[in-house]
Amino acid sequence: MLIPVPEAQRRLLALATDRPAIELPLRDAAGHWAAADIPARRTQPASDLSAMDGYAIRFEDMPGPWTVIGESAAGRPFPERIAAGQATRIFTGAAMPSGADTVLVQEEAARDGARMTLTGEGPAHRGRNVRRKGLDFVQGDRLIAAGQRLTPARIAVAATGGHGTLPVRPRVRVAIAATGDELVAPGSNDPAALPESNGAMLAAMLADMPVDIIDLGILPDDLDRLRDAFARVDADLLVTTGGASVGDHDLVQPALKAAGGSIDFWRIALRPGKPMMAGRLGSMMVLGLPGNPISAFVTTLLFVKPLIAHLAGAAEPLPVPIPAILGEDVPANGPRIDYLRAAMIDGRVHAAAIQDSSMLLTLARSTCLLIREPGAPPARIGDSAEILMLA
Ligand SMILES: Nc1nc2c(c(=O)[nH]1)N[C@H]1C(S)=C(S)[C@@H](COP(=O)(O)OP(=O)(O)OC[C@H]3O[C@@H](n4cnc5c(N)ncnc54)[C@H](O)[C@@H]3O)O[C@H]1N2
Numbered sequence: 001m002l003i004p005v006p007e008a009q010r011r012l013l014a015l016a017t018d019r020p021a022i023e024l025p026l027r028d029a030a031g032h033w034a035a036a037d038i039p040a041r042r043t044q045p046a047s048d049l050s051a052m053d054g055y056a057i058r059f060e061d062m063p064g065p066w067t068v069i070g071e072s073a074a075g076r077p078f079p080e081r082i083a084a085g086q087a088t089r090i091f092t093g094a095a096m097p098s099g100a101d102t103v104l105v106q107e108e109a110a111r112d113g114a115r116m117t118l119t120g121e122g123p124a125h126r127g128r129n130v131r132r133k134g135l136d137f138v139q140g141d142r143l144i145a146a147g148q149r150l151t152p153a154r155i156a157v158a159a160t161g162g163h164g165t166l167p168v169r170p171r172v173r174v175a176i177a178a179t180g181d182e183l184v185a186p187g188s189n190d191p192a193a194l195p196e197s198n199g200a201m202l203a204a205m206l207a208d209m210p211v212d213i214i215d216l217g218i219l220p221d222d223l224d225r226l227r228d229a230f231a232r233v234d235a236d237l238l239v240t241t242g243g244a245s246v247g248d249h250d251l252v253q254p255a256l257k258a259a260g261g262s263i264d265f266w267r268i269a270l271r272p273g274k275p276m277m278a279g280r281l282g283s284m285m286v287l288g289l290p291g292n293p294i295s296a297f298v299t300t301l302l303f304v305k306p307l308i309a310h311l312a313g314a315a316e317p318l319p320v321p322i323p324a325i326l327g328e329d330v331p332a333n334g335p336r337i338d339y340l341r342a343a344m345i346d347g348r349v350h351a352a353a354i355q356d357s358s359m360l361l362t363l364a365r366s367t368c369l370l371i372r373e374p375g376a377p378p379a380r381i382g383d384s385a386e387i388l389m390l391a
C-alpha cells in the first residue's frame with residue numbers, strides 16, 4: 001500500500017525529537033528559525049525624531065518668523081525647551097527638542113543669522129516630518145513569532161529591538177551518501193561511468209538552510225560496506241540516494257537493518273519518488289531517497305527540506321503551493337500525486353512533454369513543478385492549478 005504524501009510528511013515530522021535551543025549572535029542566525037517569541041526590549045523610536053533636515057518648530061508659531069536658538073543632531077539632542085517663536089536647527093534622526101512638535105524642511109526656509117523665515121508653503125499640519133516615539137514598535141511588542149524564519153528583515157528588527165543574540169535550534173548535521181557501483185565523482189572523465197549528481201544537487205538544495213553537511217561520497221552496492229558506513233555516521237539525519245527500490249542491488253534497507261536501524265515507512269503515493277524510505281539508526285533519522293535524479297529532487301523538496309526545517313524549529317516546514325493557470329490541457333492523473341517539471345510562460349504553466357525521472361536537463365530548464373493530485377480528472381487550458389516555484 002502506497003502512503004499518501006501528506007500522511008507520509010506527518011509521520012516523518014512526528015518521528016523527529018525536540019532539540020534544545022541555543023543562543024546565536026545575529027550575524028550567525030540568518031536562515032535559522034526563531035526558537036521562541038522575540039519581544040521588543042526597547043521602544044523604536046525611543047523618542048520623537050525628525051524625519052527630515054530643517055528646523056524644529058512649534059506648529060502654532062506658523063508662519064514665523066523664528067529665532068534659531070541651537071541645534072539638534074542625531075545622537076546630540078538640544079537640551080532645553082523651546083519657547084514661543086523659537087526654533088532649532090535639526091537633522092534627520094535627531095531628537096525633537098521639548099516644546100517643538102513639527103519640522104519645517106530647510107528647502108522651505110531662509111536663514112539670516114539667528115533669524116529664520118518661511119519661504120515655501122511650510123508643514124501642512126502639526127507633527128509633519130516627525131517620527132513619533134514608538135512609531136515602529138513599543139517595548140513588549142512581539143517582533144518575531146516562535147517558528148518564524150530569521151530573514152534579513154527579522155534579524156534587523158531584532159537588532160533594533162535590543163537583541164544581540166537570538167534563540168535558535170542548533171544546525172542540523174546532515175550526512176549525504178550516494179549509492180551505486182555505476183557512479184563516479186563529478187569531474188571524472190571515465191566515459192562509461194555515470195557522474196554522481198545527487199550529492200551536489202542535495203547540498204545545493206540545502207545551501208540556504210542551517211545545516212552542516214557531512215559528505216559520505218559514493219558508497220558501493222555492497223551490503224557489508226553500506227552497513228559499516230551507516231554504522232559510523234554521526235549526524236542528526238542521514239540521507240542516501242539510490243538503492244531504495246526492489247532490485248537485487250537495492251541494499252539501503254537491508255544495510256540499515258544490519259547496522260541495527262529500523263524502517264518506519266517505505267513507498268509513497270508520489271511520482272516521481274515512490275520508493276522513498278524513512279527510518280532510524282539510534283538517534284539518527286534516515287531518509288532513503290530514490291536514485292533517479294528527479295525522484296531525489298522531488299523527495300528532497302517534499303521530505304528532506306521540511307524535515308530539516310522542522311528539526312530547526314520551523315512552525316510551517318512544508319512547501320506551500322501557489323495558484324497558477326494552465327497553459328495547456330493536461331490528462332487525468334493516476335493514483336500517485338504527480339509533480340511535473342514545468343515552466344511559466346506568459347503567466348501560464350506548461351508541463352514538459354517527457355517526464356522521465358532520469359532527465360535532468362528537463363529539470364534544469366523548469367521554473368516550477370505542476371502539482372497533479374491523485375486521481376485528478378483531465379484539466380483544460382485556462383483552468384486553475386497549483387505549482388511549486390523552483391526559480
Ligand atoms: N521492478 C521495479 N522496479 C523499479 C521500481 C518498482 O517499483 N519496481 N521503482 C522504480 C522507481 S519509481 C524508481 S524512482 C527507481 C529508483 O530506484 P532506486 O532508488 O533503487 O535507484 P537506483 O536503481 O539506485 O538508481 C536509479 C537510477 O538513478 C541513477 N542514479 C542513482 N544514483 C545516482 C546519483 N547519485 N547521481 C546520478 N544518478 C544516479 C542510477 O544510475 C539509475 O539509473 O526504481 C524503479 N525501479
Ligand code: MOO
Pocket residue numbers: 270271272273274275290292295357
Ligand atoms: O517514481 Mo520513480 O520515483 O518513477 O522515478
